[in-house]
Amino acid sequence: MFAQPIANEQLANRDPERFFALAEDSFKRRRLTNQGPVVDELEQRLCDLHGTRHCIAFANACxxxxxxxxxxxxxxxxxxxxxxxxxxxxxHLIRWAGLEPQFCDIDPLTHTLSPTCLAQLIDSNTAAVLAVDNVNGLCDIDALERLTLDAGIPLLLDAVYGIAGRYTTGGDDNVGSRGSASVFSLNASTLINGFEGGYLTTNDDQLAAKMRRQRNFGFGQDAVSVELGLNAKLNDLHAAMALSNLEHLHAIIADNQRRFASYQQYFQDLAWVSFADYSQSPGTFSQILLKVEADAPYSRDELIRILRAENALVQPYYSPPLHHQEPGTRALPITDSISRHFIQMPAGDPVDEMDIRRLAQLFKRLEQDAAAIGERLGRGPQ
Incomplete structure (x- = not known):
């Protein structure tokens, strides 16, 4: 169906001329790394976006x-x-930090950490909570902060999909401004394409100072190591790409919203699929989560097989879940249920309305020819 593959990534590149102009300036200054002015500008712009005192850019979010x-x-x-x-x-990142992961169940609507499950897991051996904002729902930040503050445990947020969102409507409660700190990605597939990169936001002055040193070999004044660090600096070329796209963030989000509206329009007559509830989402629609209903003529995995054969490079939504790889982990029933039913559909700048319309036509054909296609899938006659 698709001569060129379509996938579920942003890959926004809105202003190449702006990028090349920023990159040329960096070359002329002979300042391509070590906290050049483009990185400085990017950090300040991101502070403004998130409403935080500090933004520290990194080579990547990891x-x-x-x-x-x-x-x-x-x-x-x-x-x-x-x-x-x-x-x-x-x-992997938790283990690189010298710690061990402990998996928690999720809220069935937002697919984020369940405060009820979290309360049951917190104990004297809990070093930190790593909550994740999702594309279709933000964390219950008030509940998570109450639990972690009462227990004296730091709350770190992986807010990659929460960027530009607010935890409460109508206020300045921006994603990135809560918890001990929040981390975002500038990978090419995320909402702000910096080729690669990431950043951390925080209102904690002491933490910010330590993060700035530790991303730069742990150097203090006069390039003398004062603590353990590594080379995790963002270079100016990646910062230039991120900055050139950051200036178009709201236009990128508006295009994502239009794509989601097209999905809703063209798939509305298919009773056996639906979309995740986005009522508590950050509103960026950078991922489109399609739910395969229990009475569908195909399983979720069969649909993925068919779509990928047509060059629509869809993915199962976080499936299998991570706790399946950890022997002895207790059952997480909501996680297991959610992980069986959703497909990450093609999204982002490479996907247009015609692509979405063609996908819907494919689904309608699959509905009409379900018996014959089921046999070709190897099920045998029904």
Whole structure:
């Protein structure tokens, strides 16, 4: 169906001329790294976006999470509580920080950490909580902050999908301004394309100072190491790409909203699929989560197989969940249920309205020819 693959990534590149102009300035200054002026400007613009005192840019979001967990973790404790329905790399980052993941169930609507489940898991061995804002729902930040503050446990937020959102409507309660700190990605597939990169926001002056040192080999004044660090600096070229796209953030979000509206329009006559509830989302629609209903003529995995054969490179939504890889982890029933039913559909700048219309036509054909296609899938006659 698609001569060129379509996938579920943002890949926004809105202003190449602005990027090349910023990059040329960096070359002329001979300042491509070590906190050049483009990185400075990007950090200030992101502080303004999130309403925080500090933004610290990193080579990628993974470094930011590792260093933040090492710094924030409660002394003498070893476990970090996180959702199981999330990015597959998070447990690796926790272990790089010298800690161990402990998986928690989720809210069925927002797919974020369940405060009820979290309350049951917090104990004396809890070093930190790593909550994740989702594309279709933000964390119950008030409940999570109450639980962690009462227990004296730091709350770190992986807010990659929450960017530009607010935890409460009508206020200045911006994503990135709550908890101990929040981490965001500038990977090319995220809402702000910086080729690669990430950043951390916080209102904690002491934490910000430590993060700035630790991303730069732990150097203090006069380039003398004062603590353990590494080279996790964002270079000016990546910052230039991120800055050129940040200036178009609201236009990128508006285009995502139009794509989601097209999905709703063209798929509305298909009773056996629906979309995740986005009523508590940050409103960016950077991922489109399609739910395959229990009475659908195909399983979720069969639909993925068919779509990928047509060059629509869809993915199962965080499936299998992370706790399946950890022997002895207790059952997480809501996580298991959610992970079986959703597909991440093609989204982002490479996808247009005609692509979405063609996908809907494919689904309607699949509905009409379900028996014959079921046999071709190897089920045999029904």
């Amino acid at each position: 470094f930011a999470i590792i260093l933040a967990l090492r710094e924030l973790a409660r002394p003498g404790a070893s476990r970090v509580i996180l959702p199981s329905l999330t990015f597959r790399g998070l447990p």
